Amino acid sequence: FSTFDEFLRLTYGNDRWQTSTRVVYSSSPNDFKYRNYDKNVLILDDDHNIIGSYYPIERNKSGAYHDFHALQEVYYNTGHGDRFGLQAWYVNSKRGLPMLSVDHKENDDYLNQQREQTLRSILSWDHLRKKWKVGVKAGYIHTWMAYDYERELGNGKMEKMIRSRSTINTFFGQVDGEYYLGEKWLFTATVSAHQHLVRSIDKTLSRWITSSRPIPTAT
Numbered sequence: 001f002s003t004f005d006e007f008l009r010l011t012y013g014n015d016r017w018q019t020s021t022r023v024v025y026s027s028s029p030n031d032f033k034y035r036n037y038d039k040n041v042l043i044l045d046d047d048h049n050i051i052g053s054y055y056p057i058e059r060n061k062s063g064a065y066h067d068f069h070a071l072q073e074v075y076y077n078t079g080h081g082d083r084f085g086l087q088a089w090y091v092n093s094k095r096g097l098p099m100l101s102v103d104h105k106e107n108d109d110y111l112n113q114q115r116e117q118t119l120r121s122i123l124s125w126d127h128l129r130k131k132w133k134v135g136v137k138a139g140y141i142h143t144w145m146a147y148d149y150e151r152e153l154g155n156g157k158m159e160k161m162i163r164s165r166s167t168i169n170t171f172f173g174q175v176d177g178e179y180y181l182g183e184k185w186l187f188t189a190t191v192s193a194h195q196h197l198v199r200s201i202d203k204t205l206s207r208w209i210t211s212s213r214p215i216p217t218a219t
Contacts, residue, residue, distance in 0.1 A: 003028035018075040023068075030063035030096075038101040061103075062096040062112050085124040092117050110151040111158070118143045132179040141170040163203035171195045 003026070010021040036058045043052040074086045097112045122139040149162040174192040181187065 003030075016077050016079065018073075018077075020071075020073040022071045024070075025068050027066040028064065030065060030098075031059045031061070033057055033059055036101055061099045062110075063098040065095040066093070067095075068092040081128045083124075083126040083128075085122075085126075087120075087122045087124070089120045090118070111148055113148050115146040115148075116143065131181075132177070134178075135174075135176040137172075137174045137176075139170075139172050141168070141172075143168040143170075160204060164200070165203060166198070166200040168199075169197040 006023075006025045008021075008023040010019075012019045034057070035055050037055050039056055039058075040053050041056050042050050043054065045051050068091070070090045072086075072088045076084045078084075093114075093116045095114050097114060099112070118141070120139065120141045122137055124138075125136045127134045143166075145164075145166045145168075147162060147164040148160070150158045150160050153159050172192065172194040174190065177189045179187045
C-alpha cells in the first residue's frame with residue numbers, strides 16, 4: 001500500500017515580529033496485505049467433507065484516511081516587557097474505521113467512517129518585569145464531528161444505520177503569575193476556567209442532546 005505525506009513551514013522574524021506557518025497533509029488507502037489468522041477457511045471435497053484448511057491473505061478494509069493540519073502563529077514584542085501572541089490551529093480529518101478481522105463483508109457492502117473539523121485559537125499577553133511576570137490567555141475551540149455507518153442489507157440498497165453529529169464549542173481563559181522574592185523564593189499561581197457547549201444528534205433518531213457546563217480550576 002502507499003502513503004502520501006507533505007509538510008510545509010514558513011517563518012519570518014525580526015526584533016518585534018515573529019510569524020510561523022506550518023501545513024501538513026497525509027493520506028493513504030491503508031489497504032495493506034496480511035495473513036488473517038482469525039479466519040480459518042475450510043477446504044471441502046465434492047462430498048462436502050473437510051480435507052484441509054488455510055488462513056487467507058487479505059487486505060485491510062475501510063482503513064483509508066485523509067488528514068490536513070494547519071498552524072498559524074504570530075507574536076509581537078513591544079520591546080518594553082510586553083509580548084502579544086495569536087495561535088490558530090485547524091484540523092480536517094476523514095478516516096475509515098477498519099473492519100474486524102473476522103468480518104466477511106466486502107468494502108462495497110458497508111460504510112464505516114469518522115470525520116472531524118476542529119479550529120483552536122488562542123490570544124495571549126505576557127507582561128514581564130524584573131521580579132514578576134503575568135501571562136493571560138483566552139481561547140476558543142470549535143469541533144464538528146461526524147460518524148456514519150451504513151450497510152447493504154441484501155437488496156442492493158445501502159441502509160443508514162448511524163448518522164451521529166456532534167458540535168462542541170469551548171471557551172477558556174487562563175491567568176498565570178510568578179513572583180521572585182530574593183534569589184531563593186519563587187511563588188507561582190494559575191487560575192483557569194472552561195465553558196463547554198455540546199450538542200449531539202443521531203440523525204437516524206432525529207433527537208438533539210445538548211449540554212453546557214463550566215469548569216473552573218485554580219492552582
